[in-house]
Amino acid sequence: MPASPTASRVLHVDLATGASRVIQFEGRPLHLGGSGLAAALYEAYGLPGAPAEDPRQPLVFAIGPLTGYYPLMSKVVCGFRSPYNGQWAESHAGGRLALALRFAGYDALMITGAARTLSCLVVGSRRLEVHDVHYLRGQDVFVTGKYLRRFGKDSSGHRSTVRIGPAGEKGVAFACANVDSFRHFGRLGAGAVMGAKNLKGIVVLGDGGAALPEGKDYPKLFRDIYGAVTGTDMMQKYHDLGTAENLSVLNELKALPWRNLQATTDPAIDGISGERFAEQLLLRQTACAGCPVGCIHIGLLRQQFARDHEFLYKQVSYDYEPIFAQGSMLGLTNASDVLALLDDTEKLGLDCMSAGVAPAWATEALERGVITEAETLVPLAFGNVAAYMTGLHHLANGANEFWRTLGRGTPSATDAYGGREFSCVLGQEMAGYATGEVFFVAQALGFRHSHLDSGGYSFDQSVPPREPGTFRTPEEITADVDKAVAFLADDEQKRIAINCMVACLFSRKAYSMPRLQEALTAIGCRAEADGMPGALRAVQAARWRLKLQTGYRPEEVTIPKRFTEIVTWKGPIDTAYMEALRLAYVDAIRRMADAPAPAAG
Structure with missing residues (x-):
């Protein structure tokens, strides 16, 4: 049976049995890819009632429909239940992994179960192996990388390695997974999830190929985007x-x-x-x-x-x-x-x-x-x-x-x-931005608790300082809170668009919504392009629903006293404004999670 043009090709590997299968996962116009695909896969195959450390929980590595076709479409979304807080989480990384998955022929790799011994999973377009690497127990990330690169030497140019160190094996809740030495699935414990699966490393061979789109639209658009990111000061x-x-x-x-x-x-x-x-x-x-x-x-x-x-x-x-x-x-x-x-x-x-x-x-x-x-x-x-x-x-x-x-x-x-x-x-x-109230609330309550969820730090910097010793009136608090919450929700959705494709977030200026729709159309994904605005609202809602279903209670999030004590270039923190903003953002999260899904087709 030929593959559906609106299905994502997902390789599912069960480490407990060694079995694998390719899933034609329908609904790409609704979930798009990357962040949306990872969330949709967890909704379909996850275990909301089981703890994050349960090896049966899916660990998902997802790319997007534009991966490999345009500049800076170079990231992978790793979706998992976080051992740090028990909730649905994401981490993003670059390196060679995105292109390796594309050339292996998969839109996502989903791993469930735990191997009997410390193992390395090797994946290619026509190859799947689970190797016993018990001799790597306790070894650091770099020693592990040297051994894992022995697998698939014939695909070394397109091969990518993901591996953990002692922290992941020991279950440290913020253990990371190293990707190709210099990139990482860093935050919220992806490395500990791999450790719980007895998975020391993953090697994706990228041993297949990907055909380029036909027609004149694609090469012209590629040249335009490439010129924008290399011929201007956009990325300088x-x-x-x-x-x-x-x-x-x-x-x-x-x-x-x-x-x-x-x-x-x-x-x-x-x-x-x-x-x-x-x-x-x-x-x-x-x-x-x-x-x-x-x-x-x-x-x-x-x-x-x-x-x-x-x-x-x-x-x-x-x-x-x-x-x-x-x-x-x-x-x-x-x-x-x-x-x-x-x-x-x-x-x-x-x-x-x-x-x-x-x-x-x-x-x-x-x-x-x-x-x-x-x-x-x-x-x-x-x-x-x-x-x-x-x-x-x-x-x-x-x-x-x-x-x-x-x-x-x-x-x-x-x-x-x-x-x-x-x-x-x-x-x-915390991330390193002591810029003020909006960033503190944005990271504390945000979906990934990350400085990359939204530009809260940039919003803080856009607000002019007040006269020394003065704070907002109640009316000013209401008006400023409304502006800040609207910005956070809108900016998050724009970043979701990037994270569904999946591009580097540094490329936000190069990939506006119209440009992403144009890029999708040029490679033949017209349904995804036409439905993108509604799909993004649905992905935003799905991610928040998953986070809430897996234990997130935004009403219970508080901001430690230390954040009220600092002084920035704008002066002391306005604690009344920050608390009003926190409460308003809680309401906004609940509303975003309740957004209706677009109709299929």
Whole structure:
């Protein structure tokens, strides 16, 4: 039977039995792909009543209809029940994985069950193998990568590897999955989900092909988009200094978290600025497959902590979020120290943001006497890189009860030990934007609890500062809340469009809604193009419904006291405005989840 033109081709692998099947999953005009496809697959095959750690829960890697056809259509959506909060979650990553899945002939890979031994799954267009890799137990991400690359050497140019480190095996709730060395499914615990499935790694061979669309419309549109992203300054920031450029900017705005958000600016920024990294440590730049921009900045790290390896050096990727989390948040002011800490974080398989923000809380808790060195096992102190390197190993390996508790997330640690008031948690450990009320509410309540759910940080920066010592009147609060909530809901939907295709979010200016519809039409996906506005509303609703069905209670989300104590370039936080915004966004989430689905066909 020929494949349906509106069906997604999904490879389902059950690790418990070793069986596999290809599913023609109907409804692409309704779910589009990527984020929408992952949610639709969980609705069809997930177990809402079972815990996130249940190996039977699906782990989904989904691409979009435009993957491989246009520039920067280079991402993969990983959908899973999060061990961090038990809820439906997403994480996005680049590398070669998106094109490998396209060339293998699949719109999604869905994995259920747990293997009997620690295993590696190898997938190709005509190949599926599960290999026993028990000898890799406890090995770091880079050693694991060297072994996994032995599988499918004949497809090395198109092959992609996804693997976990010790943190994923140990079930750390913010363990990440490393993709092709320099990209990650970072937030909310995809690595721990792989660990629960006894899955040390996945190799996607990309050993097939994909035919290009016929006609003149596609090549002309491709050239137009390529010209826009390479021939203008649209992507210049990402290629030049990269997002590390933001460090000096946010520090100047008093919006960069320092030392567990005890400050929002520091004159020592020069030691870890994007300019400092570029001048002293930048080795090369690279790109995800299918991207002409080259935003991945690779730093050269000389092995300063291993005196017996005088000439050893390493390549470590960096950008804004890792430098904030494992630099300013920990009081580190030397770029080489930050790169060294990031290298250990990579090897252990930890999400770099949570693995910086959680130890920052622990450091302040130790300073305040909330915990003692009997718990931390090491004298954590802001600026002490050696102590943090040891602490990361304790965290990834669950060295004692304290580190195992912190490995379930900072909220678990504050429940057990106290200190919630100075925890920097907005749904999960915060991203590095202390820009004000809208961002704090947006990350705390947002679908992925991510700075990428919406541009809350940019909204904060667009609002002019008030006169010193003045706050909004009740009427001003109502008007400003309405504007902010409308912005967050609309911006989220625009980002969902990108995440269904699945493009890099850096390409938002290149891919407006009309341009995405034009791109779909040019490759023959007219039904998807015509129905896109309604489909996006439906995907937005479906994602929120899944999150609510899997335990999310937005009414119960609160923002720790620390976020009310800071001062930005606009002055103190307007707590009355922030609380009104929180309540209004809760209502908006409920409304978005109740949006009706568009009619099929």
